[in-house]
Amino acid sequence: MKKPVNIREKFQLFDAYWTPKILGEVNDSYVKIFKAKGEFVWHKHDREDEFFLVIKGTLHIKLRDGEITLNEGEFFIVPQGVEHLPYAPEEAHVLLIEPKEVLNTGDVSSEKTVENPEVI
Amino acid sequence: MKKPVNIREKFQLFDAYWTPKILGEVNDSYVKIFKAKGEFVWHKHDREDEFFLVIKGTLHIKLRDGEITLNEGEFFIVPQGVEHLPYAPEEAHVLLIEPKEVLNTGDVSSEKTVENPEVI
Numbered sequence: 001m002k003k004p005v006n007i008r009e010k011f012q013l014f015d016a017y018w019t020p021k022i023l024g025e026v027n028d029s030y031v032k033i034f035k036a037k038g039e040f041v042w043h044k045h046d047r048e049d050e051f052f053l054v055i056k057g058t059l060h061i062k063l064r065d066g067e068i069t070l071n072e073g074e075f076f077i078v079p080q081g082v083e084h085l086p087y088a089p090e091e092a093h094v095l096l097i098e099p100k101e102v103l104n105t106g107d108v109s110s111e112k113t114v115e116n117p118e119v120i
Numbered sequence: 121m122k123k124p125v126n127i128r129e130k131f132q133l134f135d136a137y138w139t140p141k142i143l144g145e146v147n148d149s150y151v152k153i154f155k156a157k158g159e160f161v162w163h164k165h166d167r168e169d170e171f172f173l174v175i176k177g178t179l180h181i182k183l184r185d186g187e188i189t190l191n192e193g194e195f196f197i198v199p200q201g202v203e204h205l206p207y208a209p210e211e212a213h214v215l216l217i218e219p220k221e222v223l224n225t226g227d228v229s230s231e232k233t234v235e236n237p238e239v240i
Contacts, residue, residue, distance in 0.1 A: 002183065002186060002188060002196075003188075003196075004188055004189065004190045004191075004194040004195065004196045005194060005195050005196065006191075006193060006194050007193050007194070007195065008193050023195075024171075024195070024197050025169075025197070026169045026170075026171045026197045026217065027148075027149070027168060027169050027218075027219060028147075028148075029147070029149075031171065031195070031197070048147060049145075049146045049147050050146075051144075051146045051151065051217070055193070063122065066122060068122060068123075068124055069124065070124045071124075071126075073126060073127050073128055073175070074124040074125060074126050074127070075124065075125050075127065075143075075144075075151070076122075076123075076124045076125065077144050077145070077146045077151070097146065097171070097217060098147075099147060
């Protein structure tokens with residue numbers, strides 16, 4: 001059935017941090033959400049840009065030449081090839097749009113790597 | 121300079137309805153916003169899906185076989201080839217992500233067609 005997706009309701013369906021969930025497909029990309037708390041890992045995606053939109057809380061993204069602070073209702077696009085380290089002192093909820101082939105930890109293998117995100 | 125984009129602030133920069141503005145580029149797509157009020161035109165995009173996220177208000181999307189109602193914080197992806205008619209009885213603010221080649225009125229030429237959306 002064709003239905004709208006309520007983003008905030010989807011965040012109630014899981015608890016784990018840094019574990020992307022797929023909400024939909026648009027062209028060659030997935031629409032995903034994840035909960036952030038603490039620090040992720042430095043990584044990059046050689047061929048894909050990533051769109052980060054904060055739905056709740058504050059997400060910081062360290063870059064090698066600076067840092068981005070994203071509050072609710074703000075987005076940032078990490079360009080392909082740019083190393084980045086997302087972190088969040090307090091829990092933050094984030095919507096992500098990125099090509100389907102993107103692995104969350106990019107060029108790095110980590111205990112935070114999620115090979116096959118769940119569709120919710 | 122690398123900066124986050126505050127979506128609500130961008131909506132303060134223009135008034136016209138159904139006039140998409142470009143906020144950024146992600147892979148082969150643009151991130152756009154538009155203000156909706158009244159009725160748009162029936163149209164489709166033969167090869168592109170469109171991601172609609174409501175930032176403020178309510179956007180309705182008529183389809184040939186039903187209707188979607190999107191409130192704040194809700195999104196819907198109109199699949200390629202699907203005829204749709206967006207409308208909004210009251211002003212609504214919408215974020216849109218779609219491939220760069222997409223024309224707002226798709227396969228239809230209308231006084232609402234915007235050939236070259238402005239970057240803001």
